[in-house]
Amino acid sequence: MQDPHSQTLAPVHTVPTHLTTADTVVSLGTFSLSSRQLLWLLVGGSLCATLWTHTAMLVRWLPPLGAILHGGMVFFLAIGVLLLTFGQVQGRSLESWLLVIACYLARPKLLLWRRRPSRDAEKAAKEQLV
Secondary structure (H helix, E strand, O other): OOOOOOOOOOOOOOOOOOOOOOOEEEEEOOEEEEHHHHHHHHHHHHHHHHHHHHOOHHHHHOHHHHHHHHHHHHHHHHHHHHHHHHOEEOOEEHHHHHHHHHHHHHOOOOOOOOOOOOHHHHHHHHHHHO
16 A cells, blocks of 8 residues: 555566467558568478479379379369468467377376275285295
8 A cells, every 4th residue: 555645656567468479470451470480481382382382293294183183182182271370270379289189198098097006915925935
């Protein structure tokens, strides 16, 4: 409590309320990208360009089917990158869901329960060893 007649004021501290909001790196009007989204777009775009140049031979080798495969692979990779960049399920990004799924699949599904031996059985086993 401050004295009302005092000339000095107590310092004011602002409490941050936007801690769960990602920082904006690129902003063009109403369109803005966070650093995570920019990284996904850069890496995904370079993967799409690499796939486009490496699968261009399919068009020459298999004329009708090669063109469909060539365009289809790049199209589905681009859609996957856009989903990972902008997609969310229940407020969480898709890469966090992929991490949850990978952790679930890595855990053992079969757990065996064994009864701990009683203290009398432990003592008897120790006495046998001696």
